[in-house]
Amino acid sequence: MQAKRKSPLTETASNGVKKNDTVKALTIDLKKDGWDKSKGFFLRDIPMPTLDEKKDPTDATAVILKVRYAGFCGSDRGIWYRNAFCDMIHDSLAKEKKPMRVLGHEFVGEIVEAGSMVKTLYYDPDKNNRAKIEVGSLVSGDSHVTCGRCYQCRIGESHVCLNESILGISIDGIFAEFVKIPAKNLWAVDESRVRPEIATVYDPFGNAVHATTKVDFCGQRLAIFGCGPIGLFSILLARNFGAAKVIAVDYNDANLNMAKELGAHETIKIRKETKKVEWAHDEGVVEKIMEITYGKGVDISMEMAGPSSSLNNAIQSTRRGGNVIVFGIKDGNITIPNFSRMIVVRGLTLHGIIGREIFKTWQIAQRVLSDKANGIQDAIWNVMMKRGKGTILDFKKFNPESFEKAMEANPKIIFRVNG
Ligand SMILES: [Zn+2]
Ligand SMILES: [Zn+2]
The missing domain is CATH 3.90.180.10 (Medium-chain alcohol dehydrogenases, catalytic domain)
Structure with a gap:
């Protein structure tokens, strides 16, 4: 045949x-x-x-x-x-x-x-x-x-x-x-x-759908760390799924402008400052997020870039009991300081997202x-x-x-x- x-x-x-x-x-x-x-x-x-x-x-x-x-x-x-x-x-x-x-x-x-x-x-x-x-x-x-x-x-x-x-x-x-x-x-x-x-x-786009449907976004405040294409898609989707506040974080002005145009309520630029250790979080970014969320931290963080410092920004910016969506991939080891206190004691949930x-x-x-x-x-x-x-x-x-x-x-x- x-x-x-x-x-x-x-x-x-x-x-x-x-x-x-x-x-x-x-x-x-x-x-x-x-x-x-x-x-x-x-x-x-x-x-x-x-x-x-x-x-x-x-x-x-x-x-x-x-x-x-x-x-x-x-x-x-x-x-x-x-x-x-x-x-x-x-x-x-x-x-x-x-x-x-x-x-x-x-x-x-x-x-x-x-x-x-x-x-x-x-x-x-x-x-x-x-x-x-x-x-x-x-x-x-x-x-x-x-x-x-x-x-x-x-x-x-x-x-x-x-x-x-x-x-x-x-x-x-x-x-x-x-x-x-x-x-x-x-x-x-x-x-x-x-x-x-x-x-x-x-x-x-399916990666972003997968990442933004892992937990309920309706009425939530969230921060997206890394505004490449999948981070940008996530802004559109988070707004569509009813997020109350979307904060976009990146070091690139063009990405942040685009994030704003696509519906991010707030944008925060990471300065490429010289930190003591490369994995440390950016205190300025976390402070700004605390300010925007009246000292609570966001309900959901989305790590869409990969480096340890970005994951630590996400963890530090998330409120007690909140969710951290982990999507960025980078070869090598990731360092998370004070893991027990930051993750276990604060009751965070980390979700690894792969594919669709x-x-x-x-x-x-x-x-x-x-x-x-x-x-x-x-x-x-x-x-x-x-x-x-x-x-x-x-x-x-x-x-x-x-x-x-x-x-x-x-x-x-x-x-x-x-x-
Ligand atoms: Zn691809
Ligand atoms: Zn199989």
């Missing part, structure tokens, strides 16, 4: 690609580029991905995706400057016995070919569902490829899967014209509800983005993405120098890959 099915990739008419063609991809090759002696990503020709169920039976549950847009993430920035995911990329490539990783994990694209089991397993026959997993559909998807077999996956907590792989880090990613991806990761996008450029950021709850978080993200009245989709497009001006770059014309400039000047950059 598989052999008889006509592949859309055998003809040039349907998508402009012949089966044996190569496609462009953004990569790092540990042998050719080296990790330490290079910076950035490299545009290369790689073989067109294909589904060959005889060679690999798991292709029956995979699809070939024609990528339309791809988002550049904070974690990609870490790889760009070689200060994150060094071990994960090296170890996973060693396991696969190859030197080159295709990067990227935020995407929206069209399904152009599907394995023989995709319809049986992932097609929703509900007539009312206009967004389906089938050839021709526009889809986004989760960057964490989970195993489905471990204890966590079996009890519906696949976001903490024991054996997960991450697109563009521990397996090949989506910075390519065409990619092969497991169908179970896909989330169908209804373009009439969420514009494709915004659907591209479903994955990081698949697909509960996606459903909430879709509903929030589809509701035009809350203004969130418009705010992301108009403020964070500047209506595409300088933030949507042509993938095939990738130039490392101009790309780096754009990446430094904007919280969110996306590539126009096809179409």
Whole structure:
């Protein structure tokens, strides 16, 4: 049956690609580029991905995706400057016995070919569902490829899967014209509800949804430490979920201005002062937060940056009995002074947030983005993405120098890959 099915990739008419063609991809090759002696990503020709169920039976549950847009993430920035995911990329490539990783994990694209089991397993026959997993559909998807077999996956907590792989880090990613991806990761996008450029950021927006739904935000005062894209998304979401006061903290003026524009009630700039120890909290910041909250401290702190000092700012600014949402990741040890007194005695709860709850978080993200009245989709497009001006770059014309400039000047950059 598989052999008889006509592949859309055998003809040039349907998508402009012949089966044996190569496609462009953004990569790092540990042998050719080296990790330490290079910076950035490299545009290369790689073989067109294909589904060959005889060679690999798991292709029956995979699809070939024609990528339309791809988002550049904070974690990609870490790889760009070689200060994150060094071990994960090296170890996973060693396991696969190859030197080159295709990067990227935020995407929206069209399904152009599907394995023989995709319809049986992932097609929703509900007539009312206009967004389906089938050839021709526009889809986004989760960057964490989970195993489905471990204890966590079996009890519906696949976001903490024991054996997960991450697109563009521990397996090949989506910075390519065409990619092969497991169908179970896909989330169908209804373009009439969420514009494709915004659907591209479903994955990081989902991080923010996950972080802002962990505890009840309604009527709460909160402080967000770190106003990168996910911190900024969290401001929009916290306001939408009814937070009474949102305080944005960052050291970057542009980020704070954007935080204000997106609805933060107060902004606090961290000074890059020379402290005795690098992990110590910033007394000025904590004092200001105490002032704003009438000496109580915030009900919820969100640590969205990673360094010890930022986590200590979050802990010190949270009221007794409050919640600390911990999202930022940094390699190495974290120092929390007076742990017993600050956390245990004060009755704080720390919540580690990783990835998205698949697909509960996606459903909430879709509903929030589809509701035009809350203004969130418009705010992301108009403020964070500047209506595409300088933030949507042509993938095939990738130039490392101009790309780096754009990446430094904007919280969110996306590539126009096809179409
Ligand atoms: Zn990302
Ligand atoms: Zn698992």
